[in-house]
Amino acid sequence: VDDAQALAAFQQLARTEGILPALESSHAIAHLPVLARELGQGAPVLVNLSGRGDKDLDTVQQWLREHG
Amino acid sequence: MGRISDAFARARGENRAALVIYLCAGDPDLDTTVRLVEAAAQAGADVVELGMPFSDPTADGPAIQRASERALARGTTLEGLLGAVRAVRARGVEVPLLLFGYYNPILRRGEERLVAELVAAGADGLLVVDLPPEECASLRGPAVRAGLDYVPLVAPTSTDARKRLAADQATAFVYHVSLTGVTGAAGADLDAAARRAADLQRALGKPVAVGFGIKTPEDVHLVAQHADGVVVGSAVVRAIEEAATADAAVDDVRRLVARLAARTARS
Numbered sequence: 001v002d003d004a005q006a007l008a009a010f011q012q013l014a015r016t017e018g019i020l021p022a023l024e025s026s027h028a029i030a031h032l033p034v035l036a037r038e039l040g041q042g043a044p045v046l047v048n049l050s051g052r053g054d055k056d057l058d059t060v061q062q063w064l065r066e067h068g
Numbered sequence: 069m070g071r072i073s074d075a076f077a078r079a080r081g082e083n084r085a086a087l088v089i090y091l092c093a094g095d096p097d098l099d100t101t102v103r104l105v106e107a108a109a110q111a112g113a114d115v116v117e118l119g120m121p122f123s124d125p126t127a128d129g130p131a132i133q134r135a136s137e138r139a140l141a142r143g144t145t146l147e148g149l150l151g152a153v154r155a156v157r158a159r160g161v162e163v164p165l166l167l168f169g170y171y172n173p174i175l176r177r178g179e180e181r182l183v184a185e186l187v188a189a190g191a192d193g194l195l196v197v198d199l200p201p202e203e204c205a206s207l208r209g210p211a212v213r214a215g216l217d218y219v220p221l222v223a224p225t226s227t228d229a230r231k232r233l234a235a236d237q238a239t240a241f242v243y244h245v246s247l248t249g250v251t252g253a254a255g256a257d258l259d260a261a262a263r264r265a266a267d268l269q270r271a272l273g274k275p276v277a278v279g280f281g282i283k284t285p286e287d288v289h290l291v292a293q294h295a296d297g298v299v300v301g302s303a304v305v306r307a308i309e310e311a312a313t314a315d316a317a318v319d320d321v322r323r324l325v326a327r328l329a330a331r332t333a334r335s
Binding site for chain 1: 171173
């Protein structure tokens with residue numbers, strides 16, 4: 001998972017659930033589609049959001065300014 | 069001007085800070101929440117912040133985390149909270165009610181829908197801890213158009229540009245967080261936080277309340293010397309937690325709020 005994928009996942013969760021995940025957890029969200037495909041239809045998947053992303057907002061905003 | 073602005077203006081006219089009291093809706097249960105709001109108002113709370121219990125209250129310390137857990141374990145929902153707001157108004161209690169919470173339940177319910185429901189129930193404003201100012205337009209717009217107040221937070225680490233943005237978005241007051249930490253934390257330099265709030269008020273032209281780490285009547289006195297408003301949350305929630313029964317919680321909160329309200333004067 002690269003930075004762009006993690007940041008896209010960060011924004012996706014914010015827009016769909018109103019939750020800001022930590023950047024670490026954003027990598028897990030980004031990997032979710034890959035994992036879900038591997039496990040196949042109907043497999044239960046539990047994602048652990050191990051941290052909060054509000055503390056990462058400055059980093060996220062700067063990254064989006066430079067790359068977004 | 070809404071009820072919250074009126075309350076701040078009235079306090080200023082009386083040469084004192086407005087006292088803002090936080091209660092977690094549904095702790096210990098919603099019927100008691102209604103009685104707690106009434107007791108706090110009668111004891112001198114100028115504004116009541118009604119917390120929407122949330123599973124991941126990232127800005128809150130242990131006391132409010134536990135209150136949120138108790139409220140959620142009892143099955144408290146946003147629907148139930150709206151019912152409690154209606155019940156407060158049905159009892160003739162006119163204290164301004166500011167909803168305090170996190171963005172996830174608001175987004176899931178629908179921003180415009182919740183705004184309409186809050187207005188119909190008799191709430192006065194919204195404070196959303198984890199909604200950044202750059203992203204708040206979809207909630208703030210409908211809220212302000214419907215007559216609700218929108219209260220942003222600024223932290224000691226906020227840049228001048230973000231403080232300016234917060235002040236532009238604030239309709240009743242700006243909430244100044246006293247420290248870089250969670251609610252109920254120890255060790256805030258409250259005198260310094262209150263002085264920062266006064267500077268902020270002068271620079272921004274909007275009333276500024278200070279919250280986080282304000283527990284005792286002496287703390288209230290200290291902050292009231294400079295700030296327009298003083299927020300006490302964890303200490304109130306802890307009194308509810310320690311009470312043996314719901315009736316005792318109502319009595320204890322009434323007594324605690326009266327002691328806090330007695331120290332809001334500027335000397």
